[in-house]
Amino acid sequence: MNDNNIFLIGPMGAGKTTIGKLLAKQLKWAFYDSDRVIEEKTGVDIALIFEKENEEGFRLREEKAIDELTKLNNIVLATGGGAVLRRQNRINLINRGTVIYLSSTINDLVHRTRKDKKRPLLHGKENPKTVITQLINEREPIYIEMADHIINTSNSSIQAVIKDIIQQTTHT
Numbered sequence: 001m002n003d004n005n006i007f008l009i010g011p012m013g014a015g016k017t018t019i020g021k022l023l024a025k026q027l028k029w030a031f032y033d034s035d036r037v038i039e040e041k042t043g044v045d046i047a048l049i050f051e052k053e054n055e056e057g058f059r060l061r062e063e064k065a066i067d068e069l070t071k072l073n074n075i076v077l078a079t080g081g082g083a084v085l086r087r088q089n090r091i092n093l094i095n096r097g098t099v100i101y102l103s104s105t106i107n108d109l110v111h112r113t114r115k116d117k118k119r120p121l122l123h124g125k126e127n128p129k130t131v132i133t134q135l136i137n138e139r140e141p142i143y144i145e146m147a148d149h150i151i152n153t154s155n156s157s158i159q160a161v162i163k164d165i166i167q168q169t170t171h172t
Contacts, residue, residue: 004029005070005097006169008078009143011136013112014102015153015161016078023162024076033078037065046080055082063088070096081135084142094146098169101147102161103140105154106133 006023008016017033024031035046038061042049049058063086069077070092077097083089093099104112110129144150149168153161 004074005072006076006165007070007093007097007099008076008102009084009093009099009146010081010102011104011109011132011139011143012081013109013132014081014104015112015158016102019102019153019158019161019165020076020078022158023165026162026166027074027076029074029076030072031076031078032069032072034062034065034069034083035078035080037069038062041065059086062086067092081139084139084146090142090146098148099146100165100169101143101150103143103150103152103154106136108154109136 006027006029008020010016020033021031038049038058039045042061046058049061053061059082062080062083066077066079066083066089069075075097079089079093083093106129109132113128113132149165151161151164151168156164
C-alpha cells in the first residue's frame with residue numbers, strides 16, 4: 001500500500017471535494033476530484049456524459065481516470081460516490097493508498113445536495129431522499145469494506161474532519 005495517497009470515498013454530499021481540497025492544501029499534496037478530471041478530459045460535464053453515454057459509459061471513463069490518478073504519489077483524491085461499484089476501482093483504491101470513507105446521515109446528504117443541479121442521479125427526481133437512501137443501502141457495505149478509516153462528517157466541522165483524517169493517517 002502507498003501511504004502517500006489518501007482516497008476519499010462516500011456518497012454525494014458527504015464532503016469529499018470540500019474536505020479533500022483543504023486536506024491536500026494542509027498536507028501540501030496535490031488534490032484531484034475524479035469527476036472534475038473526467039470533465040476536463042472530455043470538455044463536457046458529468047450530466048452530459050450520463051445523458052449521451054448512460055451510466056455505463058461514464059463508469060468506463062471513471063475507471064480509466066481512477067487508474068491513472070491512483071498511480072500518482074502524494075495526492076488526495078475525491079472519488080465519485082459510485083466509483084466503488086467497479087471492482088477494478090476498488091482494487092486500485094485499496095492497493096494504492098489509504099481509503100477514508102466519509103459517512104453522513106441521509107438527512108445531511110439530502111440537505112447538502114438539494115440545490116446542486118450537477119448530480120445526474122438526482123436530476124429531475126421528485127424525492128431525492130428516496131434516491132439517496134437507495135444509493136446508501138446499495139453502496140454503504142462496499143464503502144465500509146474498503147475503508148481503512150471511517151469518519152462521520154455530519155456533526156463535525158470541516159477542520160475537525162481534516163484533523164481526524166491527519167491523525168488517523170499519520171504514522172509516527
